Amino acid sequence: MTQNVDHLIEKQLNSETIYEGKFITLTVQTVELPNGKQATREVIQHPGAVTVLAITAEDxxxxxxxxxxATNRTLLETPAGKLEPGEDPLTSAKRELEEETGYQAAQWKHLSSFYTSPGFADELMHSYVATDLTLLKQNLDEDEFLDVLHVTADEAEAMVLDGRIADAKTVALVYWWLRERQREGK
Known part of the structure; x- marks a missing residue:
């Protein structure tokens, strides 16, 4: 379905950088709304990220x-990370999977790209499915501490339903996996 949405566009009149960090920039923008009035938008600019649904031979x-x-809690998540400047998302996904889990994958499939919080951030996340895994060695960044879990479909679904998986990208990928397994008759 193609739809003309030009009448919804907000015209940027002004932008001021409030904060520039290692990988995010916060700007305050003045925009002209479709009705001609002005409004202020606070926008986090982010280089983009990847997330990987890695499926083992044991399903x-x-x-x-x-x-x-940011949440002040430990979260269960699919392996993920930010893109380096100019980096291809698949290259980033391969790097993040190996760094965080110690696994490499022979088969990769791009699922989708989606905005994580478009109300205030431009972060575009690229999701992949990785299969035909080989365990090598985990290679965490020096400021990264995490545990790797191997989870069945039933366990993953229960974790989403009872709130143990509360990370949106992980919820989306778990439900995609459950749907695909159902289609395959598993």
């Missing part, structure tokens, strides 16, 4: 348990 997925300061 389990790899999750990482990692403390996230």
């Amino acid at each position: 389990k997925i790899l999750l990482v348990n990692q403390f996230r300061k």
